[in-house]
Amino acid sequence: MSGETWLVLGASSAIARAFAREVAARGDRVVLAGRDEADLQITARDLVVRHQAEAAVLAFDALAFDSHQDLLSEVMAYRQGPLSIFLAFAEMVEQAQLGANFAAERRMLEATYLGAVSILSHLAPLLEAAGAGRVVVLGSVAGDRGRPKNYSYGSAKAGLHAYTQGLRARLWRCGVSVTTIKPGFIDTSMTWGLPGLFLVASPEACARACLRHALNGAAVRYVPGFWWLIMGIIKLAPEAIFKRLNI
Amino acid sequence: MELAGWGRTPRASVRAARPERLAEVLAAIGAADGRGIIAHGAGRSYGDQALNDGGQVLLTGRLDRLLAFEPESGVLECEPGVSVGEVLRLFLPRGFALPVVPGTAFTTLGGAVANDVHGKNHDRAGSLGDHVEWLDLALASGEVVRASPETEPELFRATIGGCGLTGVITRLALRMQPAASRRVVAREERMANLDAFFAAFEAARGAAEFSVGWIDALERGGASGRGILEIGRFDPESGGDPPAGSRLPGVPFDFPSLALHPLCVRLFNRYHLQRLDEAGRERVVPLERFLFPLDAIHDWNRVYGRRGFHQFQCVIPDVAARAGIGALLARVSRSGAASFLAVLKTLGSTGRGHLSFALRGYTLALDFPHRRGIAALFAELESIVRDHGGRVYLAKDSLLSAAGFAAMYPELGSFREILHRVDPEGRFQSDMARRLEIRGAGS
Numbered sequence: 001m002s003g004e005t006w007l008v009l010g011a012s013s014a015i016a017r018a019f020a021r022e023v024a025a026r027g028d029r030v031v032l033a034g035r036d037e038a039d040l041q042i043t044a045r046d047l048v049v050r051h052q053a054e055a056a057v058l059a060f061d062a063l064a065f066d067s068h069q070d071l072l073s074e075v076m077a078y079r080q081g082p083l084s085i086f087l088a089f090a091e092m093v094e095q096a097q098l099g100a101n102f103a104a105e106r107r108m109l110e111a112t113y114l115g116a117v118s119i120l121s122h123l124a125p126l127l128e129a130a131g132a133g134r135v136v137v138l139g140s141v142a143g144d145r146g147r148p149k150n151y152s153y154g155s156a157k158a159g160l161h162a163y164t165q166g167l168r169a170r171l172w173r174c175g176v177s178v179t180t181i182k183p184g185f186i187d188t189s190m191t192w193g194l195p196g197l198f199l200v201a202s203p204e205a206c207a208r209a210c211l212r213h214a215l216n217g218a219a220v221r222y223v224p225g226f227w228w229l230i231m232g233i234i235k236l237a238p239e240a241i242f243k244r245l246n247i
Numbered sequence: 248m249e250l251a252g253w254g255r256t257p258r259a260s261v262r263a264a265r266p267e268r269l270a271e272v273l274a275a276i277g278a279a280d281g282r283g284i285i286a287h288g289a290g291r292s293y294g295d296q297a298l299n300d301g302g303q304v305l306l307t308g309r310l311d312r313l314l315a316f317e318p319e320s321g322v323l324e325c326e327p328g329v330s331v332g333e334v335l336r337l338f339l340p341r342g343f344a345l346p347v348v349p350g351t352a353f354t355t356l357g358g359a360v361a362n363d364v365h366g367k368n369h370d371r372a373g374s375l376g377d378h379v380e381w382l383d384l385a386l387a388s389g390e391v392v393r394a395s396p397e398t399e400p401e402l403f404r405a406t407i408g409g410c411g412l413t414g415v416i417t418r419l420a421l422r423m424q425p426a427a428s429r430r431v432v433a434r435e436e437r438m439a440n441l442d443a444f445f446a447a448f449e450a451a452r453g454a455a456e457f458s459v460g461w462i463d464a465l466e467r468g469g470a471s472g473r474g475i476l477e478i479g480r481f482d483p484e485s486g487g488d489p490p491a492g493s494r495l496p497g498v499p500f501d502f503p504s505l506a507l508h509p510l511c512v513r514l515f516n517r518y519h520l521q522r523l524d525e526a527g528r529e530r531v532v533p534l535e536r537f538l539f540p541l542d543a544i545h546d547w548n549r550v551y552g553r554r555g556f557h558q559f560q561c562v563i564p565d566v567a568a569r570a571g572i573g574a575l576l577a578r579v580s581r582s583g584a585a586s587f588l589a590v591l592k593t594l595g596s597t598g599r600g601h602l603s604f605a606l607r608g609y610t611l612a613l614d615f616p617h618r619r620g621i622a623a624l625f626a627e628l629e630s631i632v633r634d635h636g637g638r639v640y641l642a643k644d645s646l647l648s649a650a651g652f653a654a655m656y657p658e659l660g661s662f663r664e665i666l667h668r669v670d671p672e673g674r675f676q677s678d679m680a681r682r683l684e685i686r687g688a689g690s
Contacts, residue, residue: 014267042312042326046312046313050313193263
């Protein structure tokens with residue numbers, strides 16, 4: 001028993017499911033939060049049967065900003081030991097699909113960016129008061145540089161990267177680590193069937209890496225690690241060249 | 248994407264859905280077009296059973312959650328994509344084992360049920376289907392129905408060994424048993440010929456926990472059927488302590504076809520059989536290594552190269568077994584079609600499903616690399632099996648004829664009636680179903 005409690009937000013995704021298994025295997029308590037409660041109940045039962053862990057399910061909608069404070073209060077009441085958070089929710093719609101549909105674009109930005117900001121802003125004082133815990137935020141390589149394919153989604157993730165950067169400095173002062181994970185190609189339903197993927201990592205490997213980096217108190221990490229090099233090159237490409245590239 | 252079974256031939260071009268929750272399973276079934284859809288687990292059936300060329304497959308690997316476990320009854324409830332190996336990894340340390348496991352731990356439980364698999368203990372434990380309490384099945388209509396021997400007994404019998412054609416299993420419950428030990432005392436003995444094998448199997452059947460024979464299928468005449476009989480029993484000494492883990496090797500590349508030259512195979516078989524001296528030997532091995540010897544070599548199917556291979560597995564009822572197995576081995580050795588060691592086992596009783604493979608008798612399994620003329624050889628083997636009242640195992644099959652299939656599976660009529668009721672439009676389809684005309688001719 002390592003005696004922490006992990007709140008997993010957006011817990012139906014493959015990476016979040018795998019992450020929940022990782023922490024449950026350590027003996028941590030897990031709170032699964034997301035929209036598909038029936039599905040989360042199954043995941044919770046899996047953690048109980050598989051690892052004899054303690055797991056609970058809470059309804060969570062990133063867009064229902066007003067409900068986030070209550071959600072965190074419930075988690076605080078349930079928790080055992082320090083509270084840590086794995087923020088894995090996002091809504092990804094490619095630019096081509098969005099077209100000129102601003103309503104859909106706004107929804108995506110609000111869910112991906114403002115939803116995260118809302119949760120983190122309510123969470124920060126709780127973690128400061130506790131003086132313990134970890135925050136893991138799933139960012140994206142899409143947030144490193146805007147590309148024609150998904151710059152709107154990328155801008156939300158870029159905002160989230162900057163937000164967590166500031167939060168990291170703030171919470172560091174009270175002993176809470178904030179880790180930003182930037183996944184490359186992970187074999188999830190988000191990437192399933194997409195052409196042109198290479199060196200795709202399993203959600204299990206990604207989850208293990210997320211936990212490892214969180215426990216080490218790392219700041220920003222690419223997963224798998226070699227994406228640091230790929231994105232390093234992509235970030236360095238001069239705009240005059242980058243805008244001509246088809247990536 | 249392109250998919251193949253474990254034999255790597257035939258191949259199929261399919262559209263694949265990989266649902267992670269029930270709603271996505273139902274959506275995929277609803278989205279299937281006229282070419283239909285079929286569930287595909289770990290891809291460990293050898294032939295075209297889980298393929299659907301030009302149509303859709305539903306990959307079940309992400310449906311891998313455990314839902315409940317009752318230590319008192321041993322009943323485990325889970326999703327269909329959980330593998331046999333995962334269940335053993337999690338539950339052997341808690342003192343429970345699956346009562347029946349196939350020769351590989353990589354199979355999913357859904358796939359194992361759809362083939363009503365057997366192990367090296369069939370005389371004692373029966374087939375996996377005998378230990379299934381109930382199944383939740385997503386039907387062509389989008390409805391999810393629970394089938395058990397009490398409720399929907401006909402649908403239950405059609406789904407056990409039903410090759411995925413009744414629907415997609417979304418949950419299942421099966422009864423595990425207390426594991427006597429995590430180690431097996433394995434005794435190997437040399438068998439001079441087939442008569443010696445049959446005599447030894449008859450003695451072992453009632454007494455042994457596990458039994459399996461390895462035969463050099465290249466031997467002819469008086470030495471035909473020469474091989475090793477391996478008898479296993481749980482090791483009472485070792486109790487529950489975990490066996491030391493070992494890193495598993497893999498086959499990192501496709502072997503060149505020269506490796507399958509009859510001379511090479513003969514040398515391998517000779518070496519494998521003659522390492523054992525006259526007195527035989529007894530050793531204690533971890534349960535998993537005893538049950539899944541080939542899993543120790545990842546991707547062993549690559550040994551057969553790019554062209555792939557076919558496995559022929561049949562069962563011949565007791566009364567005709569000696570004659571039937573003898574005739575099959577004679578035909579195979581005459582063909583010179585190089586096959587690594589053949590596997591001989593006994594089966595104890597008839598399976599529960601309409602298309603269950605098992606019946607009381609002897610089962611023989613042989614591998615053949617894919618090559619021209621293989622279909623003609625398989626047709627001959629098929630007729631030998633038919634003449635001796637036996638049947639071919641669909642989990643391994645890629646070449647059986649529709650007429651042969653209908654003759655070997657007498658409950659096919661009942662199976663078709665169920666399909667007609669639950670899937671009148673034929674939404675669940677596979678290359679095997681079309682080849683064997685499982686739904687009936689021309690559909």
